[in-house]
Amino acid sequence: MHLLVMAGFLGSGKTTAIIGLANAVRERDLKLAIVVNEIGEIGIDDQVLKQLDHDVWELLSGCICCSLTGDLLQTLDKLDSEYDVDLVIVEPSGAANPQQIIDALRLRSGAITESILTAVIIDPLRINELIEILQPLIRSQIEIADLIIISKADLASPGEINKAKKTAREFNPDAPLIPVSLKGPLESGLEKELLPWLT
């Protein structure tokens, strides 16, 4: 079982990216489960994903990087042992610290710890504002990423995208960095990075 943690601040485009990837995974006849952790009393993302007929597991009323870490591990164990899925996409809340999630995942034994990929999505339209206000959180999300996705490439100017790239590179010099619009089917740049890892 492969595990993809799709991190990124609130509103960066995580759910939209997951929809594109999930549809691409389904086209390849791979079995997918999505674990969504949202802040708030009512889940919105899970409704959107379920509408598209994806298998969604929802963790509410807490954060999987701290108060719900145990619930996340329990859910993954269940998916691993009972549902025989090929890929689990974990969507942490936008305020989660993915480092804490990865630490918890690496501490447990089992097949999934062999194949974890962490992607972070950056919104180029407001990365600089977020860095100014929330640097520790945003920095930790970027630092841990194996893959950096710059969303909203259709809305941002080339200057804004370059600025976002520069900011990302300050905190993570090595991870592949892909600007995408995230609208419609999975874009080729993202497909090239993600799908070979799955197969």
Next chain:
Amino acid sequence: MAHLNLHPCAVQMTWRSDQQLNGINWANSLRDFLGDLGSNCIAGGGTLIGHIKGIATLAGSPCLQLSLVSPDQPVMIDGSIPDNTNELCITLNVLVFGISADDLSMAINATRKQVLTSWKGSIDVEILPAASDYPLALHGAGTGAIYDRKT
């Protein structure tokens, strides 16, 4: 980090129109509501919009998604509302940093009143504050409830 405290808030709304509207008019009205709500949250003391996102459902089926991340950015809309619709349910998750739960409720109610000045119909609003705050430094301490909602 008091200015970054987060009081997550869900809002359930029922919008009824006195006339059957086309999908574009519905989308425009909802876009206006979300835009005004974002501005009112900041005017009410919010320091940063985390995300105001919503979903509109028609007869129980989601038909439109709404998203706002900044008062300086446009409301993003995905999906469509069928023409000749006269009632919609809207669920919003309002995640704004720095605004108190009371001020957030006031911003939501003020937005409703603002939109009602031009909306021909009714808008019922139920505000569901989170059971606990979401202090960013602690990443929340929720109930730990796990919801197995496999479809």
